[in-house]
Amino acid sequence: xxxxxxxxxxxxxxxxxxxxxxxxxxxxxxxxxxxxxxxxxxxxxxxxxxxxxxxxxxxxxxxxxxxxxxxxxxxxxxxxxxxxxxxxxxxxxxxxxxxxxxxxxxxxxxxxxxxxxxxxxxxxxxxxxxxxxxxxxxxxxxxxxxxxxxxxxxxxxxxxxxxxxxxxxxxxxxxxxxxxxxxxxxxxxxxxxxxxxxxxxxxxxxxxxxxxxxxxxxxxxxxxxxxxxxxxxxxxxxxxxxxxxxxxxxxxxxxxxxxxxxxxxxxxxxxxxxxxxxxxxxxxxxxxxxxxxxxxxxxxxxxxxxxxxxxxxxxxxxxxxxxxxxxxxxxxxxxxxxxxxxxxxxxxxxxxxxxxxxxxxxxxxxxxxxxxxxxxxxxxxxxxxxxxxxxxxxxxxxxxxxxxxxxxxxxxxxxxxxxxxxxxxxxxxxxxxxxxxxxxxxxxxxxxxxxxxxxxxxxxxxxxxxxxxxxxxxxxxxxxxxxxxxxxxxxxxxxxxxxxxxxxxxxxxxxxxxxxxxxxxxxxxxxxxxxxxxxxxxxxxxxxxxxxxxxxxxxxxxxxxxxxxxxxxxxxxxxxxxxxxxxxxxxxxxxxxxxxxxxxxxxxxxxxxxxxxxxxxxxxxxxxxxxxxxxxxxxxxxxxxxxxxxxxxxxxxxxxxxxxxxxxxxxxxxxxxxxxxxxxxxxxxxxxxxxxxxxxxxxxxxxxxxxxxxxxxxxxxxxxxxxxxxxxxxxxxxxxxxxxxxxxxxxxxxxxxxxxxxxxxxxxxxxxxxxxxxxxxxxxxxxxxxxxxxxxxxxxxxxxxxxxxxxxxxxxxxxxxxxxxxxxxxxxxxxxxxxxxxxxxxxxxxxxxxxxxxxxxxxxxxxxxxxxxxxxxxxxxxxxxxxxxxxxxxxxxxxxxxxxxxxxxxxxxxxxxxxxxxxxxxxxxxxxxxxxxxxxxxxxxxxxxxxxxxxxxxxxxxxxxxxxxxxxxxxxxxxxxxx
Numbered sequence: 001x002x003x004x005x006x007x008x009x010x011x012x013x014x015x016x017x018x019x020x021x022x023x024x025x026x027x028x029x030x031x032x033x034x035x036x037x038x039x040x041x042x043x044x045x046x047x048x049x050x051x052x053x054x055x056x057x058x059x060x061x062x063x064x065x066x067x068x069x070x071x072x073x074x075x076x077x078x079x080x081x082x083x084x085x086x087x088x089x090x091x092x093x094x095x096x097x098x099x100x101x102x103x104x105x106x107x108x109x110x111x112x113x114x115x116x117x118x119x120x121x122x123x124x125x126x127x128x129x130x131x132x133x134x135x136x137x138x139x140x141x142x143x144x145x146x147x148x149x150x151x152x153x154x155x156x157x158x159x160x161x162x163x164x165x166x167x168x169x170x171x172x173x174x175x176x177x178x179x180x181x182x183x184x185x186x187x188x189x190x191x192x193x194x195x196x197x198x199x200x201x202x203x204x205x206x207x208x209x210x211x212x213x214x215x216x217x218x219x220x221x222x223x224x225x226x227x228x229x230x231x232x233x234x235x236x237x238x239x240x241x242x243x244x245x246x247x248x249x250x251x252x253x254x255x256x257x258x259x260x261x262x263x264x265x266x267x268x269x270x271x272x273x274x275x276x277x278x279x280x281x282x283x284x285x286x287x288x289x290x291x292x293x294x295x296x297x298x299x300x301x302x303x304x305x306x307x308x309x310x311x312x313x314x315x316x317x318x319x320x321x322x323x324x325x326x327x328x329x330x331x332x333x334x335x336x337x338x339x340x341x342x343x344x345x346x347x348x349x350x351x352x353x354x355x356x357x358x359x360x361x362x363x364x365x366x367x368x369x370x371x372x373x374x375x376x377x378x379x380x381x382x383x384x385x386x387x388x389x390x391x392x393x394x395x396x397x398x399x400x401x402x403x404x405x406x407x408x409x410x411x412x413x414x415x416x417x418x419x420x421x422x423x424x425x426x427x428x429x430x431x432x433x434x435x436x437x438x439x440x441x442x443x444x445x446x447x448x449x450x451x452x453x454x455x456x457x458x459x460x461x462x463x464x465x466x467x468x469x470x471x472x473x474x475x476x477x478x479x480x481x482x483x484x485x486x487x488x489x490x491x492x493x494x495x496x497x498x499x500x501x502x503x504x505x506x507x508x509x510x511x512x513x514x515x516x517x518x519x520x521x522x523x524x525x526x527x528x529x530x531x532x533x534x535x536x537x538x539x540x541x542x543x544x545x546x547x548x549x550x551x552x553x554x555x556x557x558x559x560x561x562x563x564x565x566x567x568x569x570x571x572x573x574x575x576x577x578x579x580x581x582x583x584x585x586x587x588x589x590x591x592x593x594x595x596x597x598x599x600x601x602x603x604x605x606x607x608x609x610x611x612x613x614x615x616x617x618x619x620x621x622x623x624x625x626x627x628x629x630x631x632x633x634x635x636x637x638x639x640x641x642x643x644x645x646x647x648x649x650x651x652x653x654x655x656x657x658x659x660x661x662x663x664x665x666x667x668x669x670x671x672x673x674x675x676x677x678x679x680x681x682x683x684x685x686x687x688x689x690x691x692x693x694x695x696x697x698x699x700x701x702x703x704x705x706x707x708x709x710x711x712x713x714x715x716x717x718x719x720x721x722x723x724x725x726x727x728x729x730x731x732x733x734x735x736x737x738x739x740x741x742x743x744x745x746x747x748x749x750x751x752x753x754x755x756x757x758x759x760x761x762x763x764x765x766x767x768x769x770x771x772x773x774x775x776x777x778x779x780x781x782x783x784x785x786x787x788x789x790x791x792x793x794x795x796x797x798x799x800x801x802x803x804x805x806x807x808x809x810x811x812x813x814x815x816x817x818x819x820x821x822x823x824x825x826x827x828x829x830x831x832x833x834x835x836x837x838x839x840x841x842x843x844x845x846x847x848x849x850x851x852x853x854x855x856x857x858x859x860x861x862x863x864x865x866x867x868x869x870x871x872x873x874x875x876x877x878x879x880x881x882x883x884x885x886x887x888x889x890x891x892x893x894x895x896x897x898x899x900x901x902x903x904x905x906x907x908x909x910x911x912x913x914x915x916x917x918x919x920x921x922x923x924x925x926x927x928x929x930x931x932x933x934x935x936x937x938x939x940x941x942x943x944x945x946x947x948x949x950x951x952x953x954x955x956x957x958x959x960x961x962x963x964x965x966x967x968x969x970x971x972x973x974x975x976x977x978x979x
Contacts, residue, residue, distance in 0.1 A: 026110025039112045041223025049083030065136040073131040080184030113232045118218040132206040143202045144559040146520035150202045156226040159204045161523045162218040162240050167207045167496045172200040190495040209494045243527040252530040258562045259596045262286040266293045266604040268307035269314045276325045283622035288330030299338035319473045330476030336485045337448035346426030348401045352457025354450045355439035363436040369429035375416040380409045388725035392488040394443035403427045466509035476515045483521035500525030532556040537569025537602045538851035539577035542584040544836020566600030572610040573929035576854045589624035590648045594641035612932030637978045662975035668968040680954040692944045693972040697915035700887035701964045705790045709886040716754035722774040728844040737764015740771035749880025750825050751792040760866040761874045770843040770867040784856040786884035789830040794878030795822040803865035808855040841867045890964030895957045899944035
C-alpha cells in the first residue's frame with residue numbers, strides 16, 4: 001500500500017487479540033509485538049517495552065541491534081527508569097515504567113515515508129525528562145549529531161524533532177550485564193556530550209525536558225534508502241511546518257548557490273563600484289559586508305556613517321548596486337550581542353540584559369553617587385578580580401539604572417567592590433539603598449552585553465535583525481558567534497534549546513529568501529543554518545590552518561551540512577606576516593573544487609589595492625571557481641585533489657584543455673650566513689628530473705646573543721607568575737594530570753648569568769600532555785624589530801618541546817619552540833615564530849589566535865610550556881636568559897645557487913622584504929613585500945637540472961658591509977598531470 005497522503009485517523013480495534021490484529025493503516029499487532037510500517041521500514045516494539053525490530057522492507061535487512069533495549073526512558077528525582085510494558089488503546093501507545101507508577105501516552109502516526117511519535121500525556125508531574133524513543137542501530141559508517149541519523153551506502157535512519165521543545169541526540173550503545181537495568185545514556189550537555197566513536201554503534205534518542213514541556217514532545221522516525229534521506233527530510237519539513245529555507249525557490253540544501261564563493265569585504269558608498277569589479281574579477285557571486293563596516297552599534301543597529309554617509313539609504317543603494325551587477329548581497333553580524341555604547345544601554349539601560357544569578361550580591365549599606373567602594377553583605381569572591389581574564393564575564397555591575405565598573409574585589413570584611421567608576425557608559429550616578437540588588441552583566445569579548453533569552457529585549461533584537469534583512473535586501477546572512485554566545489547561560493533552560501533559539505526566531509521573523517550560514521547549533525537550527533561553520537582567518541600557517549577546515553568537512557558531511565572552507569584571509573605585508581601570494585590561494589581553491597565547496601575570502605579594499613598580485617591571484621581564483629561550478633573535472637581527479645597537503649596548479653594544454661598538475665614546495669631552508677656550512681644542504685626531489693624552480697627571500701640579519709640591542713624577555717630571578725584565574729586562552733594552565741614547575745637554578749648558563757629549571761610530569765592520560773608557567777612581564781615590551789628569539793637551552797633528550805609563547809593583550813600570541821632531542825647545553829636561535837606546525841602540539845595555542853594578527857608593540861606575557869609529554873613520562877630542561885634578538889634588514893646582492901655542480905646567478909639586489917621567483921626559462925621575477933613587480937631579469941649561467949632523488953645544493957651571494965647573507969630558499973618541483 002502506498003500511503004502518499006497523511007493518515008489522519010486511526011481505526012478502531014478490529015477483531016479480538018488474535019495472532020495478528022490490525023488497528024490502523026500502518027499499525028498492527030502480531031503476537032506480543034506492535035508493528036508500525038511505512039513504505040520503507042517496519043518498526044516493532046514489544047509489549048515488554050523493548051525495541052524488537054527496525055527492518056528495511058526493500059532489502060529485508062535488520063538494522064536494529066540484537067540486544068534488548070527499552071524504547072523509552074523517564075527520569076524522576078534523578079533516577080532513570082526504562083519502559084517495561086506497552087499496550088495499545090484507542091489509537092495510542094500506553095507505556096509503563098517498572099513499578100514506579102509512571103504512565104505515558106504516546107500518539108503514533110504513520111505516513112508513507114516516515115512515522116511520528118507525540119507524547120500526549122504523562123501522569124506524574126515529578127518526571128523531569130523523558131526519552132520518547134531510543135533506537136540502537138547497527139549502521140556505523142556515518143553518524144550525524146545535529147541531524148541525528150546514521151547511514152551507510154544502502155540504509156539510513158533518522159530522528160527529526162518536530163518542534164523546538166523536542167531534542168534528539170546520538171549516544172554510543174552501552175550494553176548492560178544480564179539482569180541489570182539498561183543504561184539510560186542520558187544527554188550530558190552541548191559541550192560535554194560524547195557521541196559514538198571508532199565504530200561504536202549509535203543509539204538515536206528523542207528527548208524532552210520539563211523545563212520546557214514534556215507533553216507535546218514530537219519526533220519523526222525515518223528509515224529509508226540512504227540516497228533518499230534528504231528527500232524525506234524535505235518532505236518532513238514541508239508537511240510539519242519546520243523551517244524550510246529556499247534560494248531562488250530551490251530548497252537551500254539543494255541549491256547550486258551553495259558551492260559558489262563569496263567575497264567578505266568592506267564595501268561602502270564610495271567604493272561600491274571598485275569592490276564589485278574585484279568580485280567579478282575573482283568569480284565571486286556574493287559580496288558580503290563585514291559587521292563593523294555597516295554597523296556602528298549592535299543592538300540598535302545604527303548604520304556606520306563613515307562608510308555610509310547617507311545612512312540607511314546609502315546602505316540600501318549599495319545593496320541595489322550589487323544586485324544590478326548580477327551579484328548577491330551578504331551581511332555579517334555578531335550574534336545576539338549589544339554594544340556597551342548602544343542606545344539600549346544609555347542613559348537608562350533597557351530591561352532584559354542577561355545577568356548571572358550566582359554572581360548577584362546585595363548592597364550592605366546606603367551609598368551616595370560619589371562613593372567608589374560598594375559594600376556587599378557577602379564575600380564577592382567568584383567574580384572577576386583585577387587582572388583576571390574571561391570571555392563571558394566582566395566587571396560591570398548594575399544597581400537600578402546605574403552601571404558601575406569596579407576595579408577589584410575586597411574579599412575581607414567589609415566585603416565589596418573597590419575602585420568603582422560610577423555612572424559608567426553614560427548612565428547616571430545616583431544614591432542606592434541598603435538591600436538593593438547588585439547584578440553582574442553577562443559579557444562577550446569585553447565590548448558587549450548579552451540579552452536574557454527569556455526577556456522581551458532578546459525578542460526585540462531578533463525582530464530588529466530580521467528587519468535588517470528585509471530593509472537592505474540581504475540574500476546571505478552570517479550570525480557570527482551563534483551558539484557560542486549561550487555557553488554560559490544559566491541552567492534555567494536546556495542548553496540544546498537555547499543554542500538554536502536565535503536562529504529559529506530570526507528565520508520566522510524573516511519574510512524574504514535568505515541563505516543563513518553557520519554551523520548548525522542545534523537539531524532545529526539545522527533546518528535554518530544550511531551551510532557549515534567558518535574559521536577565523538590567519539596570516540601565518542595559512543595552509544595548515546586551512547587543513548583544519550578540510551578536517552571539519554568530514555564532520556559537516558556526516559551531518560549532511562554543506563561546508564564553506566573560509567574564512568580565508570587576503571593580506572598585505574605587515575609586521576605580523578607576509579602578503580598573500582598565489583600559492584596558498586591555489587591550494588585552497590583546488591580543495592574547494594575537490595569538495596565542490598565555496599570559500600569566503602575575507603579582506604578589505606585596502607588589501608586588495610595594496611597587494612600587487614591581486615590581478616594575478618583573482619584570475620587564478622576565477623578559473624578554479626568556474627571549473628568547479630561547471631563540473632569540469634572527473635570524480636577521479638577531484639578525489640586526487642582532496643589529498644591533504646598535496647598542492648596543484650592549473651595548466652591549459654596546447655589543445656586548450658584544462659589539466660591539473662601536482663606541485664611540490666620544499667620546506668624553507670634557512671641560511672643565516674654563507675660560511676660554507678649553513679649555506680650547504682641536500683634537497684630531495686620526489687618527482688622526475690626537471691629544470692630548477694626556486695624562490696629566494698632575504699631575512700633580517702640577527703644580532704648575536706648578548707648583544708646590547710637585544711631585549712631580555714626572561715631573566716633568571718624572581719618572576720611574577722599568574723597562578724589563579726583563567727590561564728592561556730582563558731583555560732587551565734595544564735592538561736589533566738600534568739604538573740610543571742619553573743624555578744631558578746643555581747647552575748650558570750653558558751651565555752652568562754643564571755639559569756631557570758623547568759620540569760614537568762604527565763601523571764594523566766592525555767597522549768600529548770602539556771603544562772605552562774604564565775609570566776606577567778614587569779612592563780609592556782615593544783618587539784616589532786625583535787621578532788626572533790635566542791636562548792641557551794639545557795636539553796634532556798626527552799623528545800618533549802620547550803616553548804616560549806608571547807601574548808599581547810588577551811587575544812593575540814606568537815609561539816617559539818625547540819625540541820628537547822639533545823642533552824646538555826645548546827644555543828637555540830628561533831629565527832621566526834611557529835607557523836602551521838602549531839597544530840601539532842595540541843596545547844592551548846594550537847589555534848588561530850597564534851597565527852592571526854599579532855601586536856608586537858604590546859607584549860605583556862610570556863608562557864613557558866613543556867608539550868608533547870606522553871603519559872607516565874617526565875621532562876627536565878633548563879634555559880638561560882631569553883632574548884628577543886635585534887633584527888637588521890639588509891639587502892641580498894646577486895643571489896645564486898649551485899646544484900650538482902651547475903651554477904646560476906640571479907643578477908638582482910633583493911631589498912629587505914623582497915623576494916624572487918624563478919619558474920624556469922629566461923625570466924626571474926622580483927617582487928616587493930606586497931607583491932608589486934620590481935624587476936624582471938635574465939639569470940646568468942646554465943639553468944641547473946634538479947635530478948630525481950638527492951641534490952647537493954649551496955647558496956651564495958655577494959658580501960659587503962651593507963649587504964646581508966641571510967635568506968630562505970624554497971625549491972619547487974612538478975609531477976605528472978592527474979588522470
